[in-house]
Amino acid sequence: xxxxxxxxxxxxxxxxxxxxxxxxxxxxxxxxxxxxxxxxxxxxxxxxxxxxxxxxxxxxxxxxxxxxxxxxxx
Numbered sequence: 001x002x003x004x005x006x007x008x009x010x011x012x013x014x015x016x017x018x019x020x021x022x023x024x025x026x027x028x029x030x031x032x033x034x035x036x037x038x039x040x041x042x043x044x045x046x047x048x049x050x051x052x053x054x055x056x057x058x059x060x061x062x063x064x065x066x067x068x069x070x071x072x073x074x
Contacts, residue, residue, distance in 0.1 A: 040069050
């Protein structure tokens with residue numbers, strides 16, 4: 001569970017840091033709608049150095065456990 005949530009957290013931190021703002025958007029992007037099954041998604045906001053990563057992941061995991069949120073494949 002920690003590995004998957006780490007990826008989710010890293011993705012959220014990357015987006016929040018504005019990393020993707022340096023990539024220009026396509027002029028006429030093709031939009032497609034894809035039907036998906038519902039899935040649990042958890043996030044927390046954090047702004048700070050990457051040295052805080054362990055503390056932030058621990059906080060996220062504790063919040064998930066307190067709410068009994070588990071991976072769908074378990």
